Amino acid sequence: VMYFQREERGRPGSAHLCTEGGSSPSGLKGGHTASLHKNGISNGGLYKRPFNEHFEQAPMYVAVLTYLGFGVGTIFGYLRDFMRACGLESCNLAAEREEQKDFVPLYQDFENFYTRNLYMRIRDNWNRPICSVPGPQFDLMERVTDDFNWTFRFTGRTIKDVINMGSYNYLGFAETDANALKTLADVLQNYGTGVCSTRQEMGNLDKHIELENLVARFLDVEAAMVFGMGFATNSMNIPSLVGKGCLILSDELNHTSLVLGARLSGATIRIFKHNNMQSLEKLLRDAIAYGQPRSRRAWKKILILVEGIYSMEGSIVRLPEIVALKKRYKAYLYLDEAHSIGAVGPTGRGVVEYFGMDPEDVDVLMGTFTKSFGAAGGYIAGKKELVDFLRTHSHSAIYATSMCPPVAEQIIRSMKCVMGLDGTTQGLQRVRQLGENTRYFRRRLHEMGFIVYGNDDSPVVPLLLYMPGKIGAFARRMLDKNIGVVVVGFPATPIAESRARFCVSAAHTREMLDTVRTADVLVKLTSDARGAGRSYKSVTLNLNNSFCFCFS
Structure with missing residues (x-):
């Protein structure tokens, strides 16, 4: 039986998942996560600082009334649809043209029920x-x-x-700083607004190379590659890393870009409960024990997909435990730091720094510039072999227009500011x-x-x-x-x-x-x-x- 341990302020790992009796979820005594609970979390071996998260469940009567509200809403929605059909209520719904009424519908009527009766x-x-x-x-x-x-x-x-209180302007770089505007104006004058080409053709500028070197230095990794769109950084690069015969283990609350990239890859996808190490370890154990369905051959690769900070829950990935599991079971780790880079860590270097870990423990470091750095686009960083591979295999690098120069300059300026390379401590x-x-x-x-x-x-x-x-x-x-x-x-x-x-x-x-x-x-x-x-x-x-x- 699994449960959330109640939060205890100041105690490391105060909201981690445990199992009754200390057994692993597979029913085997002495599982790896059980040893982490005993030696890593409670005694501080994995966490160098308190890790406090809160996920209090709704009171029963609140949950009941919430479901009741949706139920009553659905009933009234059907009533309103009936009134619209009878002409008793004005209808502003989009109408099909007469010559298209025999076409196969793009979506079922019920798929639009929530939009027209609730969202509107x-x-x-x-x-x-x-x-x-x-x-x-x-x-x-x-x-x-x-x-x-x-x-x-x-x-x-x-x-x-x-x-x-709604923008991801974590470090406050969404601003009209006079010095920044002058620098960006100079770049705009020299390079123009856009490149109008891909990186592999005529769109590889010195600004892109400067930015990639700076990102690699910031993250303390061998190399980095930047992309013009944060969403595409995930959705277009994951299919380059895994494919048929590979296994993706994805957190149930991962962002849509990760979900789409996993689906486009053609790999087998299995979901583990949010930040639940028992659930993840069970999937890893089963993947190694049973291999691929039908053939029982070993998986070509096992890739774990997680985020640094989850944008709907406000939770932080349990990175030390995931790294311990991925090392034990020889899996790869893909870490999306879209919301955590710049936002956590003593110097803003994300959850890897937040937990005091080595960047080499993460195989693929991904992040975006749209939140903390007040710009657009994303990056993938890690080993030089990884980045060199993506330069020739990434769909985003081959087919997408490269990052526009003023945006690259904004990222360079803000990142240098965070690193202290601008001569200030701002x-x-x-x-x-x-x-x-x-x-x-x-x-x-x-x-x-x-x-x-x-x-x-x-x-x-x-x-x-x-x-x-x-x-x-x-x-x-x-x-x-x-x-x-x-x-x-x-x-x-x-x-x-x-x-x-x-x-x-x-x-x-x-x-x-x-x-x-x-x-x-x-x-x-x-x-x-x-x-x-x-x-x-x-x-x-x-x-x-x-x-x-x-x-x-």
Whole structure:
């Protein structure tokens, strides 16, 4: 029987998974993960610092009411579809042209049920147009709808100085620094806006080579290769590394780009529970013991896919344990540091540095420049043999247009700042400020009684709302207080775990964070808890909004 050990602050590995009786999940006594639990986690052999994560389950009645809300919503959705078919309700759905009605449909009608009956009722909370630099604050163009979010029109009013709690601007490089703008203008003058060619043809610039050398130096690896799109860095390179006859072991909460890359590769894919070392070890043991289905031949390669920080959960990968397992079972490790590079570690070098590990322990280091570095694109780093192989086999390198020069210059400038190569300590100060802001904001939310997921050092801060009706109401009311937040619900999250996701930045001031946490919307959610001495989970229904939100 597997369970989450309750968090104990200050104790290493306080949220790790254990098994009753100390046996491995395969039923064999003395499994490798059991020895890790005994010698590595409890005694600090693998973790050099406390590893605190929180994943409190929803109270039973909250979960029941959440499912009930979706059930009632589905019933009303069918009722509204019936009313539209009878002409009793105006319909703004896209209509097929007469000459196409005998075509095979692109999708089934039910596939659009959620979109037209649920998402459309809260659609105004996404794709909001901003009209300024997306720094710690931004300006928002106000829009209204006259047809229940099917279309929008601008009012001409601009909402000024909205606190930005939604952007992945971890180190605050989304800014209009005068010196940076001058440097970028010079690069724009010398190189133009784009290359209009692939790296293997006419698109290989000295700026790309300079950036790759800098990334390799930053990560302390032999070589690195950069790509123009972060998503494609995963989806187009994984198929180059594995194929038919190979096995991919993927965390159940991996990003879509990793999932797509795994599917495109043609390799066999097996999923292990999120950050669950027992689940991963069982798959590794079975893969080695039984080999490929039918033939029972050994797998050509076994590749473990994980992320540094998981963007929906705020959790940090249990890297020391995964590295120990991959060494024991001779597997390869692919680490996606899209959200962790620049955001964690004493000098911002990601989860490898965060755990004090050797970069050579990770076979493939991947990351993006779209979060901490205020730019675009991604990289893959590691051994020189790996990078040389990808230069000739990567679909992204062969077919995709190379990174535009001004973007490469922005990455070089921001990375040099983090490394201290610009002659200042500003980059290190940003990394430290991000850590301070993250721990402060998480601690204060916990003190207010909220259920907050993730690791104490993760700048991704999911605050659980649970009920689908809350996510729309919460985002609207926060915007009324000049606070921009991201809200997420099913199918991006489990059906009973709708949430608001705050992203903390080094550019946020303490006053901004206090403004967010003391907003009337959050205070109301905790007012009853303060009076009764109960936790947030006891008052999670107190936001003024019906769970049947989509049928008002």
